[in-house]
Amino acid sequence: MKRTILIPVIIILCAVSAAQTANVEVVPAPRVAVTQVTGSAANLLNNRGRDGGNLTIGQNITFSLPNPLTRILFQWMSSANGNYTESAYAPNQYVIEYSTDSTNGINGSWQVAVNETSNNVAARAHVIQSGSPIRYVRFRITGGTGAYVDEIDIHDLTKGQPGDPFDTWGFIGDSITAWDAYWRDNGAGLPFNEAVNLSDGERYPSMINFGVSGNTAGNIYNRLQRTIDLNPGIHFWAIGVGTNDTTGSDETYKQNLTRIVEMLISNGKQPIIARIPFSKVGGTGLASNIRIQDLNEIVEEVRALFDLPAGPDLYAYFQNNPSHLRGDDGIHPNAAGCEGMNRLWADVALTIPKRKSTAIVGTQSGVVKAGEDGAVTFPVTAAGVSDGTWPAVLNGAPAGVTGSVTITGGSGTLTVNTTAATPQGTHPLTLTIGSLTSNSFNLAIAESFLGDVRYYPNPIQPSKGLNYAKMNFTNMPAGTRIKIYTMLGQVVRELKADASGMAAWDGKNNTGEKAASGVYIVYMEDGNGNKKRIKIAVER
Numbered sequence: 420m421k422r423t424i425l426i427p428v429i430i431i432l433c434a435v436s437a438a439q440t441a442n443v444e445v446v447p448a449p450r451v452a453v454t455q456v457t458g459s460a461a462n463l464l465n466n467r468g469r470d471g472g473n474l475t476i477g478q479n480i481t482f483s484l485p486n487p488l489t490r491i492l493f494q495w496m497s498s499a500n501g502n503y504t505e506s507a508y509a510p511n512q513y514v515i516e517y518s519t520d521s522t523n524g525i526n527g528s529w530q531v532a533v534n535e536t537s538n539n540v541a542a543r544a545h546v547i548q549s550g551s552p553i554r555y556v557r558f559r560i561t562g563g564t565g566a567y568v569d570e571i572d573i574h575d576l577t578k579g580q581p582g583d584p585f586d587t588w589g590f591i592g593d594s595i596t597a598w599d600a601y602w603r604d605n606g607a608g609l610p611f612n613e614a615v616n617l618s619d620g621e622r623y624p625s626m627i628n629f630g631v632s633g634n635t636a637g638n639i640y641n642r643l644q645r646t647i648d649l650n651p652g653i654h655f656w657a658i659g660v661g662t663n664d665t666t667g668s669d670e671t672y673k674q675n676l677t678r679i680v681e682m683l684i685s686n687g688k689q690p691i692i693a694r695i696p697f698s699k700v701g702g703t704g705l706a707s708n709i710r711i712q713d714l715n716e717i718v719e720e721v722r723a724l725f726d727l728p729a730g731p732d733l734y735a736y737f738q739n740n741p742s743h744l745r746g747d748d749g750i751h752p753n754a755a756g757c758e759g760m761n762r763l764w765a766d767v768a769l770t771i772p773k774r775k776s777t778a779i780v781g782t783q784s785g786v787v788k789a790g791e792d793g794a795v796t797f798p799v800t801a802a803g804v805s806d807g808t809w810p811a812v813l814n815g816a817p818a819g820v821t822g823s824v825t826i827t828g829g830s831g832t833l834t835v836n837t838t839a840a841t842p843q844g845t846h847p848l849t850l851t852i853g854s855l856t857s858n859s860f861n862l863a864i865a866e867s868f869l870g871d872v873r874y875y876p877n878p879i880q881p882s883k884g885l886n887y888a889k890m891n892f893t894n895m896p897a898g899t900r901i902k903i904y905t906m907l908g909q910v911v912r913e914l915k916a917d918a919s920g921m922a923a924w925d926g927k928n929n930t931g932e933k934a935a936s937g938v939y940i941v942y943m944e945d946g947n948g949n950k951k952r953i954k955i956a957v958e959r
């Protein structure tokens with residue numbers, strides 16, 4: 420007898436965990452190779468800490484930017500303090516100023532970007548934004564007792580828009596962070612930012628050390644909002660905490676680590692948590708390795724809860740490289756360990772994809788005629804650009820042509836402003852917004868019907884004789900109306916072209932008085948509404 424055997428089919432659903440966290444991306448904010456042009460201060464630009472000296476109060480330390488930039492991150496650090504919350508060596512009162520027109524770092528006009536009168540921390544990251552590109556920036560201690568500065572970092576924030584996930588990194592943690600790992604000490608190996616740059620030349624992140632010896636997660640939480648507020652340009656927050664939480668409860672650690680992450684996210688920041696480093700300490704007391712293992716389970720829980728990118732596994736690193744811990748306590752890293760920690764964070768940073776976006780400019784919607792001021796608008800699609808109005812860099816534009824872009828929800832309008840001096844014809848341009856460069860598009864300046872108008876002599880100079888006593892306007896359409904204004908907009912004279920397209924101005928106003936020496940604006944409009952604006956002058 421035949422039997423039908425029903426074989427149950429078991430479908431095994433393989434849960435594929437995403438290796439990469441969704442939506443975390445980075446906009447490069449590379450360190451700028453500035454030149455120090457005034458002030459005597461050692462080693463401010465060598466990307467190493469604990470190697471500077473006291474700055475003289477009142478002295479300008481001025482830096483020249485190789486390419487003028489409209490938005491920069493200006494960081495200083497005073498790593499002799501060790502803890503972020505100390506300021507015995509740090510500048511307490513200082514200003515940061517910039518110039519968009521200086522030609523040598525001394526002359527020109529200067530704007531105050533930062534005027535700090537009560538600093539009490541060991542490092543700061545300031546965002547400086549200017550309508551015109553910044554050519555020079557200077558730092559000056561204005562008072563207080565501490566003025567030990569060992570590094571100045573200037574980063575380019577023009578490759579994205581304000582609020583974008585810039586490649587700026589703050590390291591929060593305990594003494595493992597504060598004393599050793601992230602002050603870029605000479606002798607402590609390659610720092611995080613340089614390690615990233617070596618692997619990706621487009622990136623050279625900022626790094627700032629917020630570590631405080633003895634910190635628990637609760638200590639960090641308690642002063643976190645203040646630290647965020649003092650350093651608004653820092654986007655990535657590298658969290659390394661737990662060694663001092665080993666004597667507290669798991670619940671307290673989890674609660675505080677969660678609150679840290681929530682606070683960072685609510686401020687628009689990206690937290691990333693490292694696994695707590697392996698220690699050589701036995702037992703169950705402070706810094707015990709068994710307790711660290713417990714707390715690292717909580718690190719993973721919190722990471723999963725917020726879908727955070729994986730941080731560096733400092734536990735595995737020191738477990739595999741115990742000789743990279745200092746011999747005296749078996750907790751803190753030695754120089755090799757510091758370099759390892761920086762390298763592991765660099766590896767994490769390098770897994771974060773750079774923002775990829777496009778900017779597409781459509782066909783223009785307006786026409787400007789030659790010889791006129793005017794604006795032409797173009798539709799723009801710019802996915803990834805934050806809402807707002809941004810300066811537009813118009814590559815290939817004739818002199819005097821400026822632009823701005825207004826974006827809402829990834830699309831908007833490019834406005835190109837032309838002047839009467841913009842040459843007639845088709846000008847191929849590309850648009851750059853932050854790090855995005857668009858397709859090529861054409862700015863067309865149409866021929867004006869008044870484009871052939873001639874006027875002479877200019878200026879009128881009655882003292883030179885009759886041939887110079889009146890201004891002749893020719894080659895206009897018959898009936899073209901001419902209005903001559905002062906620079907203040909007062910009408911001086913109104914004329915009309917005759918049937919031959921000619922008119923003449925005798926240098927007098929409508930009541931027959933002689934117009935004074937100076938510059939005048941002439942508006943012309945023909946019968947079809949074509950307009951032209953020119954400047955003329957009278958010299959008596």
Ligand SMILES: [Ca+2]
Pocket residue numbers: 461462463464465466467468469470471569570
């Ligand atoms: Ca230095």
